[in-house]
Amino acid sequence: MKQLSKRIFTVSALALAVSAAPQVSAATWSDTYIGYRYGSNFTEPSNPKDVEKHILQLTHASGYAYGQNFFNLDLLQSDDMDPANGSARGEGDGALEAYLTYRHQLHLGKVLDKDLSFGPVKEVALSAGFDLNTKNTQFAPRKQLLLVGPTLKFDLPKGFADLTAFYAYERNHCGAPFCQQSDISFDPYYVINLAWGVPFNAGPVPMKFQGFGNYNGAKGEDYNFNETKPEVLVRTSLMVDVGQLAFDKSNTLWAGVGYEYWDNKFGNHGKDGVDTRAPTFQMEWHF
16 A cells, blocks of 8 residues: 555656646646546456446646646545455455546647648647556556647637547556566557537536547557457546536536446456446536
């Protein structure tokens, strides 16, 4: 647990450093919130049981003259169906995971002072970033993912929709005795990412539809020299601006429902727990 705490502290410190960076670069807009997600139908590879998870998140997005930043830190607490290292399934402590995502977009039209719009696309960007994670299970993953690629930013009346083709390189770790390799560098692979956030009104009720979808190509062999398969992850939510309705304060308190759809989780296939269909309850407090 001490080792996990040190890793979480390191990830959290990095997240805070990233969140401070936009202030130095004269942010033109900024949005930061603390979020909560809950679901009882999550899954984990090689685990036949559904897993209940409480997820706290810290999310920050901001823009500056030539682009924008985004980071999200999730702290995921599983129930005992996804046990921590040293515990048995259904007994003892559930696993704790920290997952950090950071992305930066450089808007090429603004950098080059040219109009790069065409058709429904209003801007072209170069995106880059990384994912880091750690989890105190027997598997003991330590994901390190780097991504870079072009982004098409679509012209919407409100909100945003971005489509990115990433080149991805991933390293990871397995501490479990059933893994024939403890440290692995996967083959480079591609990620097609669609991210969106669209505000709208349903009569007098202010709402938003938001989320992302990833299609990850196969990344070669896993820890036991089995070929991985393409992976699909979609995480989306429909939220109500409760703060506006209850306190006349827009974009402060949001609540709603979401859904996580995940096929071939981490590239695994042909085993229990690699496909997720998980409804969620979600809240956001913006400040």
